[in-house]
Amino acid sequence: MNYxxxxxxxxxxxxxxKGKVNAxxxxxxxxxxxxxxxxxxxxxxxxxxxxxxxxxxxxGAAAAGFYRYYQDNSFFILRExxxxxxxxxxxxxxxxxxxxxxxxxxFDLALDSQExxxxxxxxxxxxxxxxxxxxxxxxxxxxxxxxxxxxxxxxKKAYNWKGISDNGQWLPGVELYTGDLPVVETLxxxxxxxxxxxxxxxxxxxxxxxxxxxxxxxVKCVGGNNIAIYSSDNYFKFMVSLEEDPEETLELWxxxxxxxxxxxxxGHTIDLRVPGYAYVx
Numbered sequence: 050m051n052y053x054x055x056x057x058x059x060x061x062x063x064x065x066x067k068g069k070v071n072a073x074x075x076x077x078x079x080x081x082x083x084x085x086x087x088x089x090x091x092x093x094x095x096x097x098x099x100x101x102x103x104x105x106x107x108x109g110a111a112a113a114g115f116y117r118y119y120q121d122n123s124f125f126i127l128r129e130x131x132x133x134x135x136x137x138x139x140x141x142x143x144x145x146x147x148x149x150x151x152x153x154x155x156f157d158l159a160l161d162s163q164e165x166x167x168x169x170x171x172x173x174x175x176x177x178x179x180x181x182x183x184x185x186x187x188x189x190x191x192x193x194x195x196x197x198x199x200x201x202x203x204x205k206k207a208y209n210w211k212g213i214s215d216n217g218q219w220l221p222g223v224e225l226y227t228g229d230l231p232v233v234e235t236l237x238x239x240x241x242x243x244x245x246x247x248x249x250x251x252x253x254x255x256x257x258x259x260x261x262x263x264x265x266x267x268v269k270c271v272g273g274n275n276i277a278i279y280s281s282d283n284y285f286k287f288m289v290s291l292e293e294d295p296e297e298t299l300e301l302w303x304x305x306x307x308x309x310x311x312x313x314x315x316g317h318t319i320d321l322r323v324p325g326y327a328y329v330x
Contacts, residue, residue, distance in 0.1 A: 124183055124184075125154055125155045125156060125182065125183050125184065126151075126152050126153065126154055126155070126184060127149065127150075127151055127152060127153045127154070127155055127158070127184060127185075127186055128151060128152075128184040128185070129151075129184060129185045129186070130143075130144065130147075130149065130151075130185070130186045130188060131181070131185060131186070131187050131188065132188045132190065133187065133188070133189050133190065134189050134190040134191055134192065135190040135192065136192060137172050137192060137220065137221075137222045137223070138170065138172040138173065138190060138192060142170070143167065143188055143190070146166055146167050146169070146170055147163055147166065147167060147188070148166070149163070149186070155180050155182070155183075155184070155186070158180070158186070160178045160179075160180070163178050164176050164177070164178050167188075167190075171193075171214065171218045171219070171220060172192050172193055172220060173190060173191075173192065173193070174191045174192060174193045174194075175190075175191035176188070176189065176190055176191070177189045193214050193215070193220065195212025195213060195214060195220050195223055195230060196212075196213055196214065196215055196230070196231075196248060196251040196252060196255060197212070197213045197230050197231040197232065197233050197247075197251055197268065198210055198211065198212050198213065198223050198230045198231075198232055198233070199211060199213060199232070199233040199234070199236060210223055210224060211223055212230070213233060213244060213247065213248055213251070214248055215248045215249065215251070215252040216245055216248055216249075217241075217243075217244030217245030217246070217247065217248040217249075218244075218248075219244075231251070231265040231266060231267065231268055232266070232267050232268070233247070233267075233268045233269075233270075234267065234268070234269050234270075235269050235270050235271075236270055242274070243270060243274055243291065246274055246291035246292065247268070247276065247291060249291075249295060250289070250291055250295040250298075251265075253295040253296055253299060254295070254299055257296065257299070258299045258300075258302075258303060260303070261299060261302055261303060261306075263281075264280045264281050264282075265278055265279075265280070265281070266279050266280060266281040267279040271288075274290060274291040274292050275288065275289070275290055275291070275322065276288075276289050276291060277289075284313075284315050284316075285313065285315075285317055285318075285319055286316075286317075286318045286319070287302065287318075287319050287320075287321060288318060288319070288320040288321060288322055289321050289322065290321075290322040293322070293324055294324070297324060297325075298321050298324075301321055301325070301327060302319075302321060305319065305327055313329065317329055317330065318330050
């Protein structure tokens, strides 16, 4: 096959250089060129498109058949659920929240909705659920890290310790010695409004001002949304309003310690409740 001009009187060697038409050629007497078949470039492209389309249809049909076969096949039914990353959240809690039953076909599981359902649990910060063929479901949990701990008195010398999350939710199952966290005392009976503000304040301190956060030993609620914060060495007491911007309050706190710490004495109270001002007594 070569590309020739339609001029059948030209020299065949010169015709090859013109490159306009694809033809099957044979010679007759007098070197007359007879065109037995003419195939244009558009015909070649059309054949290529038809070939690709046929292959695509075949692959699609095979994939659909494969899917239907294994969807109905017992080889891919759920036989095991593996949980990773959970410490405070028990495996039983995970299974109850997922509401899954062994024997369900893995192809029938809506993993997105399962993840959404599990994200509603107070201990869960992130979750990823993956199929591990042929018959296992992998649940990977990232738990929330409590920012502080507090307690509910259940008897004369009995306390039920709980963690406090960044959104002010109670995190059950936390012990007093967990992570050397700040201890929150004297919470108001109706603390639904105070806890989210306290969680936001402690989250900002831990993420943006870790030097301050790690010196906080004790937090007391002193009325309204005001708190008293005691340093780990009991050197200072800071009065803070949770209704003010926590970042501005903590930045003022940092500047005071960096620039004027030498002027303070042990036992001083530093009041930061008025934005931009610090009152020392």
